[in-house]
Amino acid sequence: MSKYLLNKFLYTVDRDPELVERYRAEPAAMVGWWEQEMANALLNCTSGEKSTWLSFTPDERDALCGHDHVKLFELGAHPFLTLTLFIAMFERDHGPLEYQKAYARAMDHLTLPYPDIAT
Amino acid sequence: MATVAAVIASTHHPFYYRASTSAGADRPPFADEWVAKIEAFRQTLTRAEPDVLLMVGSDHFHQLWLDNMPQFLVGKAPFFDGNFYNEEREFGLPRLFLAGEEDLAGHILRDGLDAGFDLAFSNELRIDHSVTCPIITLRPEADLPIVPVYTNIFAPPMPRPERFVQLGRTLRRLVESWPSDKRVAIIGTGHLSLELGGPRQFGPHGPDPEFDRKAVEWIANGDIDGCLAQVTLDSLHAPGNATHGFMDFMLMMGAAGDGVKADYTDSLDLFHTMEAYFTWYPQGGSR
Numbered sequence: 001m002s003k004y005l006l007n008k009f010l011y012t013v014d015r016d017p018e019l020v021e022r023y024r025a026e027p028a029a030m031v032g033w034w035e036q037e038m039a040n041a042l043l044n045c046t047s048g049e050k051s052t053w054l055s056f057t058p059d060e061r062d063a064l065c066g067h068d069h070v071k072l073f074e075l076g077a078h079p080f081l082t083l084t085l086f087i088a089m090f091e092r093d094h095g096p097l098e099y100q101k102a103y104a105r106a107m108d109h110l111t112l113p114y115p116d117i118a119t
Numbered sequence: 120m121a122t123v124a125a126v127i128a129s130t131h132h133p134f135y136y137r138a139s140t141s142a143g144a145d146r147p148p149f150a151d152e153w154v155a156k157i158e159a160f161r162q163t164l165t166r167a168e169p170d171v172l173l174m175v176g177s178d179h180f181h182q183l184w185l186d187n188m189p190q191f192l193v194g195k196a197p198f199f200d201g202n203f204y205n206e207e208r209e210f211g212l213p214r215l216f217l218a219g220e221e222d223l224a225g226h227i228l229r230d231g232l233d234a235g236f237d238l239a240f241s242n243e244l245r246i247d248h249s250v251t252c253p254i255i256t257l258r259p260e261a262d263l264p265i266v267p268v269y270t271n272i273f274a275p276p277m278p279r280p281e282r283f284v285q286l287g288r289t290l291r292r293l294v295e296s297w298p299s300d301k302r303v304a305i306i307g308t309g310h311l312s313l314e315l316g317g318p319r320q321f322g323p324h325g326p327d328p329e330f331d332r333k334a335v336e337w338i339a340n341g342d343i344d345g346c347l348a349q350v351t352l353d354s355l356h357a358p359g360n361a362t363h364g365f366m367d368f369m370l371m372m373g374a375a376g377d378g379v380k381a382d383y384t385d386s387l388d389l390f391h392t393m394e395a396y397f398t399w400y401p402q403g404g405s406r
Contacts, residue, residue, distance in 0.1 A: 004185055011180055014205055043186060069316075079316025079360055080273070081180060087209055097390075100321040107318035114317060114360055118275040119185055 003076045004119045005054050009034060009064060010072075010081035012043070014088065024089040028065040035061070070106050076115040121223075123294055124302035125167035126399040128338060128371035129160070131176065131252035131308035132392060133210040149389060156387050156396070157256045163383045163398035164257045167304055171220045172258065172265045173227075173294060175287075175307030175370060176249030177272045181205075182241075189239035190278050191286060193231070194267035195224035196242050201251040215251050220264040226297045227266065227290065234289050244269075253308050270370065272309065272363045280350050283366040284343055287373025305374050309367030311335070311393045312358035319359060321391050327358035331393040334365060335386055338397050341379040343372050368395075375399040 013019040013034070022030045040051040056064070063071035067089075072082045083103070091099045135157065138150045181203045183189065201215030224240075231238045246267050254261050268290065271277050287307075294303045311334050312327035319326040337346040346369060355362045375381070376399075383398035 007185060011184060015181075015203070017204065017208075043184065073316065078180070078274070083316035083320070084205060084209065088205065097321060103316075104318050104320045104322075110318050113356060116275075 002054065002056065002060065003078075003117065005039060005056060006060055006064070006072065006075060006077040007081055007119065008039070008054075010077060010085050012038060014081060014085040020085065020088050023085075027067055031056075031061060031064045069103060070110075073107060073110070074115055076117050078117050121171075121294055121297040121299045122302045123291060123305060123401045124169045125164060125304040126291070126371065126375045126401065127164060127253075127257065127304060127306045128368055128375070128395075128397045129253055129256070129306070129308050130310060130392065130394045130396075131249050132389070132394055133206065133212065133248045133252060135252065136213070136255050137211040149387075153387060153389070153394075156385055156394075160383070160385060160396040160398070161257050161259075164304060164306075167400065168302060169263060169304035170301040171223060171303045172263050173223070173268065173290065173303055173305045174246075174250045174253065174265050175268045175270065175290070175305070175367060176246070176253075177309075177364065177367060178247055178269050179249065179273065181247045182245050183269065185274060188271065188274055189269070190271045191236060192239040192241055192244075192269040193224055193228050194219065194241050194244040194246070194269070195221055195228060196244060197221060199244060199246050199265065199267065201246045201254070203245065203247055206248050210248065212248055212251065212255075215246075215254060215261055217246070217254065217261055218264040220266050222299070223294070223297055223301075223303070224266045227268070227293050230293050230296065231289060234293070236286060236289060249308055253306050257306065270367055272366050277352065277363060277366070279352055280347060280355075280366050280369050283370040284347065284373035287370035287375075290370075291374045291376070305371070307367050307371040307374070309371075310361060310364035311368075311395055313361040313364060313392055314359035315361040317360045323390055324388050325359070325391070325393045327362075328388075328393070330358035330362070331386075331395075334368065335384070335393075335395055338368055338372060338395070339381045339384040341372060341375055341377060341381070343369075343377050346372065371397075376401070
């Protein structure tokens with residue numbers, strides 16, 4: 001399980017307008033591409049230096065491919081990263097604050113303590 | 120030595136800019152009251168006649184990331200660009216450009232290291248809405264040089280609340296020992312109870328109004344002991360999953376001083392969060 005890698009996906013996609021649109025339109029293809037090409041990229045290196053050991057678990061991959069923000073929360077992804085990216089993708093399809101409220105309602109069954117987000 | 124012209128603690132609601140600049144059907148019903156409160160709050164800084172702003176905030180995974188995460192970081196650069204693409208996208212925030220006060224930043228780094236805080240530093244820092252929101256609310260001219268100080272309230276493991284209070288006390292002493300005749304306002308922003316990305320987000324008010332009531336009382340009274348007796352890293356999960364941002368208010372309580380009551384206190388119960396505004400005048404106000 002790699003909360004860090006889930007967060008890295010959310011972080012790198014959220015900051016790139018093109019990746020936000022690709023993830024909205026074709027999540028499975030985009031997640032596959034990202035895991036292959038980006039998961040091991042050292043973000044502060046432009047020379048092609050890469051890590052060699054990062055990959056998603058099947059649960060993590062499924063949650064990302066399914067746009068399943070509740071599952072991402074349960075897996076311990078950072079809630080701020082998930083929320084920000086999902087607002088970017090889906091707020092446009094709803095009225096003011098409708099999406100944010102529905103996002104909360106989908107998690108109504110969750111109680112404290114929430115999953116640990118420490119990485 | 121430099122003078123601490125004001126100590127100011129505030130929430131940093133990223134929706135203020137859009138709410139205050141919208142008109143007609145887009146203008147939310149609470150906008151007028153919010154703007155009136157912000158304009159009154161702004162006067163508390165204007166009246167202090169500052170030359171330099173020491174700005175305490177927290178990067179929201181914009182430039183700082185989990186592959187290299189500082190706990191406390193000082194920005195030392197001649198200039199700072201402000202706000203990121205995703206803040207424009209979600210909040211409609213404008214890009215800002217601010218001058219830096221490198222001499223004060225260097226003093227804080229050198230003497231802060233010697234005082235027991237292993238401060239990280241950045242010579243090229245793009246500041247996010249934790250710093251730009253208080254510029255927009257308190258000094259929209261954006262005409263004063265700043266020293267940004269970032270804290271980690273976001274990515275566990277974090278420093279404990281006591282450490283934030285200690286850093287606030289230390290920053291106050293460091294400003295007062297800066298060899299300069301400048302007037303420095305120490306401004307820091309955080310949150311009261313807040314939930315982001317969880318089931319309690321975007322409710323009709325903050326997720327824990329009782330915590331908010333107590334928090335405003337602690338801050339307004341400078342009740343550091345009372346606050347520390349009830350607030351721990353673990354306890355901050357209960358009022359809302361993003362409530363660790365309250366530790367930046369605790370830092371500001373340290374900067375304002377033990378038992379020192381705020382000279383100005385205001386709050387506003389909004390959807391999603393309670394807004395809160397505090398100003399102290401260590402020297403009794405304007406020069």
